[in-house]
Amino acid sequence: MKLGIVVNEGPYTHEASDTAYNFAVAALEKGHEIFRIFFYHDGVNNATRLMVPPQDDRHIQQKWSELAEKHNLDLVVCIAAAQRRGILDENEMKRQGKDAENLAPGFRISGLGQLIEAGIQCDRLVIFGD
């Protein structure tokens, strides 16, 4: 089955991102295809490479980045939601005149059309949020 996954909550405060991650791993193990994982609302905060959780806790951003690399996943961060919350790639850093970028490896910033496209293309769009 072709799956789209939407992550609507940030890391640590809510379990939604962990659950979405576990769902993605389980789906891949079962042989399903993941068309795209879209990060929206506070979900965009999963994509900051600057998070520094305690060493005895999971590193949510690294887990997503590693999963993306291993399975060549398309992790898309909504640009409008990201700008509100200070998640920028190098291109946006320059465009907005900021002095830093913080988008983690494996993620890319794009528009909400990518979410709608996932809804159109996928057999199932699975939402993780509150």
Place this chain on the structure above:
Amino acid sequence: MSEGVKKFLYVNRKAPHGTIYALEALEVVLIGAAFEQDVSLAFLDDGVFQLVKGWDTTELGSKNFQPTYTALGDYDISKVFVERESLEERGLTEADLLELTYEDEDDDWAEKSSIRVVSREEMAEIMAENDVILSF
């Protein structure tokens, strides 16, 4: 779009203020309108407060985005389902809601109401009929 048209349902469950879900849900709806899918909106639970007319966000210091709802008809969104039980549980009636209209191309562009108050049971059927449900 080789897959053809899908039925998209945007489910709004949260109050308009207090969290950003309502505002960011509208942003998805407006972008999604460009994809020429079969779009419906559902309002239930505290989401019905999004449609209660007469917002004043001055004291909140946040943007009053209520006019965006009345513009939905211009985006060819003509199906807005509001759950009756959610209204009643909050002491609201359809008279408290915004007037949302669209122009019916099959009826000489007559202006018609987009809002349909439906029962909880009907809302469940509407959800079952849709292909893609985006819940906010």
